[in-house]
Amino acid sequence: MAKDGFEAYDAMISAHDNGHYVLSLYVTGNTPRSTQAIVNIRKICEEHLQGRYDLEIVDITQNPSVAIGEQIIAAPTLIKELPLPLKRFVGDLSQTERILIGLSLQRKDEGTKS
Amino acid sequence: METKAFNEQSLLLENVELRARLEEAEELLRAIRAGEVDAIMVEADAGPRLFTLQGLDAQQNRFRGDLLAQVSDAVIAVDLEDRVTFLNGAAELQYRVKASDMLGRKLDEIVSRHWPTPAEEAASRAALRDFGTWRGEELQRTQDGRELAVESTLSKLHAPDGSCIGMVAAIRDITERLRINHELHEKTAFLQRIAEITPGVLQVFDLAERRAVFINRSVGTLLGFAPDAVQAMGSDVVSTLMHADDIPQFELHLDRVRALSDGEVAHFEHRMRDQAGEWRWFHSCDAVFARSDSGAVRQLIGVATEITDRKRAETVLREREHFLERIFDVIPGVLKIVDMKDSRCVFVNQNVDSVLGYSPDEIVHMGGDIVKILMHLDDQAYYHQHFVRLSTFEPGTIAKFEYRMRHKDGEWRWLETRDTVFLRDDNGVAKQYIGLSSDITERKKAEEELRRLAAELSTADQRKDEFLAMLAHELRNPLAPLRNGLQILRLSSDDKETVEEISLMMERQLAQMVHLVDDLLDVSRISRGKLELRKQRIELSSIVNNAVETSRPLIDACGHELTIVMPPEPIWIDADPTRLGQVFSNILNNAAKYSEPDGRIELVARVEWRVESEKQVASDEGASEKTENAESEVLKLATNHSPLTTSLATHDSPLGTPFVVVSIKDTGVGIPSNMLPKIFEMFTQVDRSLEKAQGGLGLGLSLVKRFVDMHGGSVVAHSEGHGRGSTFVVQLPIASSVAQVNKLPIGQDQTSSAGKRRILVADDNRDAATTLALILKIMGNEVRTANDGLQAVEMATVFQPDVIMLDIGMPKLNGYEACRRIREQPWGKKVTLIALTCLGQDDDRRRSKEAGFDHHLVKPVDHAVLRKLLSAEPIAG
Numbered sequence: 001m002a003k004d005g006f007e008a009y010d011a012m013i014s015a016h017d018n019g020h021y022v023l024s025l026y027v028t029g030n031t032p033r034s035t036q037a038i039v040n041i042r043k044i045c046e047e048h049l050q051g052r053y054d055l056e057i058v059d060i061t062q063n064p065s066v067a068i069g070e071q072i073i074a075a076p077t078l079i080k081e082l083p084l085p086l087k088r089f090v091g092d093l094s095q096t097e098r099i100l101i102g103l104s105l106q107r108k109d110e111g112t113k114s
Numbered sequence: 115m116e117t118k119a120f121n122e123q124s125l126l127l128e129n130v131e132l133r134a135r136l137e138e139a140e141e142l143l144r145a146i147r148a149g150e151v152d153a154i155m156v157e158a159d160a161g162p163r164l165f166t167l168q169g170l171d172a173q174q175n176r177f178r179g180d181l182l183a184q185v186s187d188a189v190i191a192v193d194l195e196d197r198v199t200f201l202n203g204a205a206e207l208q209y210r211v212k213a214s215d216m217l218g219r220k221l222d223e224i225v226s227r228h229w230p231t232p233a234e235e236a237a238s239r240a241a242l243r244d245f246g247t248w249r250g251e252e253l254q255r256t257q258d259g260r261e262l263a264v265e266s267t268l269s270k271l272h273a274p275d276g277s278c279i280g281m282v283a284a285i286r287d288i289t290e291r292l293r294i295n296h297e298l299h300e301k302t303a304f305l306q307r308i309a310e311i312t313p314g315v316l317q318v319f320d321l322a323e324r325r326a327v328f329i330n331r332s333v334g335t336l337l338g339f340a341p342d343a344v345q346a347m348g349s350d351v352v353s354t355l356m357h358a359d360d361i362p363q364f365e366l367h368l369d370r371v372r373a374l375s376d377g378e379v380a381h382f383e384h385r386m387r388d389q390a391g392e393w394r395w396f397h398s399c400d401a402v403f404a405r406s407d408s409g410a411v412r413q414l415i416g417v418a419t420e421i422t423d424r425k426r427a428e429t430v431l432r433e434r435e436h437f438l439e440r441i442f443d444v445i446p447g448v449l450k451i452v453d454m455k456d457s458r459c460v461f462v463n464q465n466v467d468s469v470l471g472y473s474p475d476e477i478v479h480m481g482g483d484i485v486k487i488l489m490h491l492d493d494q495a496y497y498h499q500h501f502v503r504l505s506t507f508e509p510g511t512i513a514k515f516e517y518r519m520r521h522k523d524g525e526w527r528w529l530e531t532r533d534t535v536f537l538r539d540d541n542g543v544a545k546q547y548i549g550l551s552s553d554i555t556e557r558k559k560a561e562e563e564l565r566r567l568a569a570e571l572s573t574a575d576q577r578k579d580e581f582l583a584m585l586a587h588e589l590r591n592p593l594a595p596l597r598n599g600l601q602i603l604r605l606s607s608d609d610k611e612t613v614e615e616i617s618l619m620m621e622r623q624l625a626q627m628v629h630l631v632d633d634l635l636d637v638s639r640i641s642r643g644k645l646e647l648r649k650q651r652i653e654l655s656s657i658v659n660n661a662v663e664t665s666r667p668l669i670d671a672c673g674h675e676l677t678i679v680m681p682p683e684p685i686w687i688d689a690d691p692t693r694l695g696q697v698f699s700n701i702l703n704n705a706a707k708y709s710e711p712d713g714r715i716e717l718v719a720r721v722e723w724r725v726e727s728e729k730q731v732a733s734d735e736g737a738s739e740k741t742e743n744a745e746s747e748v749l750k751l752a753t754n755h756s757p758l759t760t761s762l763a764t765h766d767s768p769l770g771t772p773f774v775v776v777s778i779k780d781t782g783v784g785i786p787s788n789m790l791p792k793i794f795e796m797f798t799q800v801d802r803s804l805e806k807a808q809g810g811l812g813l814g815l816s817l818v819k820r821f822v823d824m825h826g827g828s829v830v831a832h833s834e835g836h837g838r839g840s841t842f843v844v845q846l847p848i849a850s851s852v853a854q855v856n857k858l859p860i861g862q863d864q865t866s867s868a869g870k871r872r873i874l875v876a877d878d879n880r881d882a883a884t885t886l887a888l889i890l891k892i893m894g895n896e897v898r899t900a901n902d903g904l905q906a907v908e909m910a911t912v913f914q915p916d917v918i919m920l921d922i923g924m925p926k927l928n929g930y931e932a933c934r935r936i937r938e939q940p941w942g943k944k945v946t947l948i949a950l951t952c953l954g955q956d957d958d959r960r961r962s963k964e965a966g967f968d969h970h971l972v973k974p975v976d977h978a979v980l981r982k983l984l985s986a987e988p989i990a991g
Binding site for chain 1: 134141149155195197
């Protein structure tokens, strides 16, 4: 969270206002699942949240203390910080439908539309 | 109620929260179970720890990942939608991006590809479709605006079920390589240009394959072969182009090249055949071009420049040098090149050895001291003049100079040199001269000899002139008394006493003239080698007595006292009595002439012995020095009066050879020591002013010496000097044995009775005929005269004489012919025929004898001889 208070506030306000997403993906270097997770989340974001998301990728092998602070237990882990409520997803994010539901981007009944 | 509502809401919220936590936990467990998790974070006392999950699949993946992470090529994988699914570290570096930023993005957000032509793009797609892979070079533009030249390998990715799930690209940045390639290309082109414009043949030669790997175009200009043609010769290139004689040297050259360090150059000169078959000379500079892994030289690079012209010039130069050397060898004389700074000899040919005895090296090593060491001091000053002349003369002028140099053996050699300036500096100042010196020692000697001879001849000539003047005088001297005598005879023919006295005087004068002429004839005969000795075994004393008798009148006339001492025993010698008599009488005459009146003359004979080996010493030219030596070597055994034993006649004596020494000593004017060596030479007289009344031609002693020499003896003269008298010593060998005794009839009876004879005298000189006839008549004969040969024969026929005296040189019929005719007559056999002639030689006597003469008389006829002769002849009956 390198951004200062104003920006974070603005982002939160705007996210709240505009449905802006702030996502953080915690990975362990170039490991396969982590790589896969990055590819998958970026693909989801590009398809569903184009222009209204921030994706931050954090390598916990570089910053373990950050992982502790965010209560990361396994990698890769994606945290949806906005819009609230905060939500965590663990794994390589390859189950796109579940992720979309979890991100409230698709209702359960929408099924396998994409 | 509010609280209850709050609590309710609070509980509800808590419930939602719990459910969310639960869901999270379920999600976590599901993910772990599904293998979607790489690592688990655990809090521990020491801090957080990350545990990596390592399933079989994970491990394989990780292995691949590590592998891909470590390769230097960029590796990017995309899915079917061209989204990036993998990006290795090399790709992050190459495109300056982070993998986490790029994963899941479209590939063209990282890099855009540029195909040179649409056809190539189509081709790559086709290759991927058909073969699942494509490899090629392309240009890429990165997000930050760079252009990369890359070599890409694209491969389709397949899921385990075989369906295509994307594509992986290995991308190598070849920008640098291309740049290097380009530079290399430029550099190569640069070198290529250099190679092409090099005037020499530039080649890279492979030592193992023995062929030209590269050769430039100059080979075409120089040898007429195209570079391709040379390369096509392959390993035959050396044997085809190089001269066979140079190939062994070439192999050695290759060995040298093999030993070269990098950057070193080896040189080699050789011949190459051009396309026309002509041989051309080349100079090669070769260096190492490539080495094998082991460091051995694999290829050489070299430039060969043509040096045919230089070689040709060298050959011409060598031939010229050779030519010059031969010239130096065959040139007669010493050829030298001298530095004019210090007279140092910088070159000299071999001939100097034969002329001066020094080798050329020795001469050169003498440096500038050569003049001081070898040149005659008297010539050195002239040499410096010569030197100055040389340096100031017009170029090309030859200066001559004659000088002496000392031979190594110490003798002086005359040299004649012809020098000319050979080298000048830029200012025209003479620096070196070249000269040819000839040994003219022999010529100089000959010149010297010639000069000496000329001087001698001139002296002799002068003496001859003096002699002729004297001769005229001497011949004229008796003429005055003779003419006077004749006058007196005519006037006082009745006065018998006067007639007798005058006749004696006239006879004396005549005898003197005859003597003079006889001497002249003898000298002439000796000079022409015509004089012969009529040797006989004879006793010395008879010869001496005869000589004394001859000289007595002169000695007595001068009032000298003569003493004669002879050994008591007879001494026999083999001699011509007449000539040996002349020897002693001449010496006695000399003694008489060159002494003041009333002097003393002493003649002593003695016998001495001489050791055989020293025999030759005593006879010499009369040099006083040698004479003394000769005398000192003589063993004086017999004194003047010692009686000789009978063994004298034999030569068995261990004492050596016996010989007789006759010394004639006078108290006269003596002989100056400087004249002693010369007195036996012809025409020599010590002092004409001392000439006595009897005169003389200066021939006497000359004849003495020659006659003694002809007898195998010697004569020397001694004198203490002017006014102290002289001694003449004659040595003669003694006859080996006494065989024959001849005695000269001494003091013959000249008045033997001459009977009356009929005598015919023939002479074309009427006076001569008449006077002779008158004398014969006075002697009591009947005489007729004839004036030529024919008349003589006719008159003889009529007159029938007992004796006929014929002159040889007569007109009409000469004496010989007249003699023959007379002898042909019956009466002519018994007639005594006497030849009258001026010719007194043996040859003349032989001729007259052959013609039939009984006797041969030389004019003027001595009346005593004539009387004796006639008295011996029988009177014709």
